[in-house]
Amino acid sequence: MSLLPGDKAPLFTLMDHNRKSVSLENFLGKKNVILMFFVFAFTDG
Amino acid sequence: MRESQAQFSRRETQVLGISCDSTSTLAAYNLSFGPSLAYPVKLLSDFYPHGDVTKKYKLFNIETGTADRSSVVIDKNGYIRKVNKYQYRSVLGPNGYGVVDLDFNIKDLIIFINDL
Numbered sequence: 301m302s303l304l305p306g307d308k309a310p311l312f313t314l315m316d317h318n319r320k321s322v323s324l325e326n327f328l329g330k331k332n333v334i335l336m337f338f339v340f341a342f343t344d345g
Numbered sequence: 346m347r348e349s350q351a352q353f354s355r356r357e358t359q360v361l362g363i364s365c366d367s368t369s370t371l372a373a374y375n376l377s378f379g380p381s382l383a384y385p386v387k388l389l390s391d392f393y394p395h396g397d398v399t400k401k402y403k404l405f406n407i408e409t410g411t412a413d414r415s416s417v418v419i420d421k422n423g424y425i426r427k428v429n430k431y432q433y434r435s436v437l438g439p440n441g442y443g444v445v446d447l448d449f450n451i452k453d454l455i456i457f458i459n460d461l
Contacts, residue, residue, distance in 0.1 A: 302403050305426050309419040310401040314363065314389035317371035322361065322389055324419070331359045332458050333419040334451055336386065336433075337404050337412035338364040341374035344435035344443035 309333075354458045360451060362386040365396050365411050377440035385447050404430075418454055420461055427457055 303309075313323040327333050348356075366374075368390045375384050391398045391412070399405040399412045406413050418427040438444030 302428055302430075303417070303425050304428070305424075307425045309417070309423050309425050310398070311423075312398040312401065314391055314398060315368050316387055316389055317368055317375045319368050322387065324423070327359050327421075328423045329421055331357055332354075332421055332461070334358055334360045334454055335402070335417040335419065336360060336362045336445070336450070337399060337402070337415045337417075338362055338388075338445070339409070339411045339414060340364060341366045341370050341388070342377070342442050344433065344445070 350459050351455055354455050358455065358458055360386050360447070362388040363391050363398060363412065364388065365391050365399060367392045374440075377442070379439065384444075386445075416450070416454060418457060426461060427454065429454070 309324065311324050313321050316322055324333065364371075371388045371390055374388065378384055396405045396410070396412070402417060404413050404415050413430060414433055415428065415430040417425060417429075420426050434446045434449050435443040436446045
């Protein structure tokens, strides 16, 4: 079962490649966010 | 010259890549593009607990242990507006590996965001 339009986006905090934390909350109220889920680095995405 | 609505929407949009790779793998991946060519999207590691965020978005594939290729549009108020599951179009990157053709893959989403 997928998430659907209108659902609240689950909040998260993850580390980037520099081990710097990035939170979805940082962008709320400022920017739209596109999440692109990838399979693995070094592949076609 | 006045910027187009699409350019405006692109500027008002943050693109984040998420995979179940470790931060070390993502660091190596970024380095593979060379010192002057950072990967165009900020890449986030959903490695531990493995796939935790991907599972919350219901995009975790339990057979492969990875995310399913997909995009999620979240508006400024934190609500999901679109979920796309698809094969990304890829091109050969300067690092010798296939890389996601970012502009192509987000084009339709930016048009969609224009109309929000």
